[in-house]
Structure formats: structure tokens, C-alpha cells
Amino acid sequence: SAVISQKPSRDICQRGTSLTIQCQVDSQVTMMFWYRQQPGQSLTLIATANQGSEATYESGFVIDKFPISRPNLTFSTLTVSNMSPEDSSIYLCSFRLRGRGNEQFFGPGTRLTVL
Amino acid sequence: QKEVEQNSGPLSVPEGAIASLNCTYSDRGSQSFFWYRQYSGKSPELIMSIYSNGDQEDGRFTAQLNKASQYVSLLIRDSQPSDSATYLCAVRSVSNMLTFGGGTRLMVKP
Numbered sequence: 428s429a430v431i432s433q434k435p436s437r438d439i440c441q442r443g444t445s446l447t448i449q450c451q452v453d454s455q456v457t458m459m460f461w462y463r464q465q466p467g468q469s470l471t472l473i474a475t476a477n478q479g480s481e482a483t484y485e486s487g488f489v490i491d492k493f494p495i496s497r498p499n500l501t502f503s504t505l506t507v508s509n510m511s512p513e514d515s516s517i518y519l520c521s522f523r524l525r526g527r528g529n530e531q532f533f534g535p536g537t538r539l540t541v542l
Numbered sequence: 543q544k545e546v547e548q549n550s551g552p553l554s555v556p557e558g559a560i561a562s563l564n565c566t567y568s569d570r571g572s573q574s575f576f577w578y579r580q581y582s583g584k585s586p587e588l589i590m591s592i593y594s595n596g597d598q599e600d601g602r603f604t605a606q607l608n609k610a611s612q613y614v615s616l617l618i619r620d621s622q623p624s625d626s627a628t629y630l631c632a633v634r635s636v637s638n639m640l641t642f643g644g645g646t647r648l649m650v651k652p
Binding site: 468469470472475517519528529530531532533534535536 | 574576584585586587588591630632634638639640642643644645
């Protein structure tokens with residue numbers, strides 16, 4: 428099984444500021460993703476993090492608001508920019524592992540509250 | 543029409559009973575199907591994967607897939623209070639992305 432580190436685990440931020448979330452996986456990762464889970468809702472895919480190139484964003488999400496980096500296979504960051512209270516959510520790093528096919532796993536998540 | 547649909551619940555079952563959770567999907571080209579368990583305040587945990595028609599069993603959990611009916615289910619035998627959680631159905635589409643249902647909240651009463 429993989430060990431996943433996601434930091435910070437939670438944060439309270441002021442409107443208009445930005446927060447960068449980090450995700451580190453200790454195993455061989457094939458794909459990495461970022462999801463959002465708003466209170467009482469299911470999971471929504473923000474983007475696929477591509478190693479060494481621009482992330483692939485889903486409809487409704489843009490790079491200026493959610494810049495993503497993936498400098499190597501096992502590490503990625505998501506920045507939530509110019510935050511508003513509507514960005515209050517849980518942000519989840521997700522990944523697939525070499526040898527595990529299409530099975531997809533999740534990090535512990537970052538609980539973000541924007542005041 | 544939502545791509546992956548689940549009854550939001552709550553589904554309440556007594557301890558020791560069988561809990562039956564259902565999921566329907568709209569994309570006939572879907573090939574991989576997953577069930578996740580999510581405890582309150584925690585991230586989703588993969589508990590079952592199923593790829594072909596029929597049953598897939600793992601301990602007290604059985605996943606069932608019927609591609610003709612576009613239907614996936616999860617049975618939990620001998621339900622325990624510790625099984626109380628939200629169960630998310632996820633379907634991998636031809637785009638290779640997972641689409642999640644809204645989840646079913648299960649409550650197992652002692």
C-alpha cells in the first residue's frame with residue numbers, strides 16, 4: 428500500500444488570499460488528480476496533473492484559479508487562488524499506482540475554510 | 543440526467559443484516575466500476591473493484607455488475623455499526639476519468 432502525505436490537513440484563510448496544497452506519494456504513480464468535495468456533496472474532478480506539463484482541467488475549472496504543478500511522478504501541488512467563501516471545501520489529491528490498473532486512491536484531504 | 547446515480551439515503555439496517563446499495567450509470571461504454579467508503583470527515587477509501595458481469599466477493603462485501611442493465615450494487619453481509627458511512631459508486635468512462643455518484647449514507651443500528 429502507498430503512503431500519501433497531503434499538507435496542510437486544514438486551513439482557515441482570508442478572502443482574496445491564495446493557498447497551496449501539497450501531495451506526496453511514496454509509490455510509483457501513473458496518474459495524479461485533484462478533486463474537490465463541497466460540504467454534503469460528492470467528488471468533483473478539478474484536473475489531471477500531468478508531469479512536467481500543464482494540467483488538464485475539467486469544465487468549470489481554469490488554470491488561473493487552480494494552478495497545478497507536478498514536477499515529478501510522485502509530487503503535485505494545487506493552488507487555490509484569490510479565494511472566496513465559495514472555495515470552502517475539501518480538496519483531495521488522488522492517484523493511480525503502477526501495477527494497480529485503474530484503481531484510484533485518495534490522500535487524506537485538505538479542509539479549507541475561507542472567511 | 544446524472545451520469546452515475548445513487549439513492550442518497552439514509553439507508554438504515556439493523557446490525558447483522560444485509561445492506562444493499564445500488565448504483566446506475568448512463569455511459570454504456572464504461573468498463574470499470576468501484577465502490578468507495580467514506581467516513582465522516584475522512585477521505586474516500588477504495589473497498590471494491592469490479593470489471594465484468596457477475597459477482598466479486600471480498601470478505602463481507604460483494605459487488606455485483608450487470609452491464610446490460612447498467613447497474614452496479616454492493617452487498618454488505620453481517621452489517622456492523624462500524625460499516626456506517628457514505629458509500630460512493632464510481633465509474634470509469636471511456637475518457638479514463640472516474641465519475642462519482644452522489645453517495646448513499648448507510649446507518650447500521652445496534
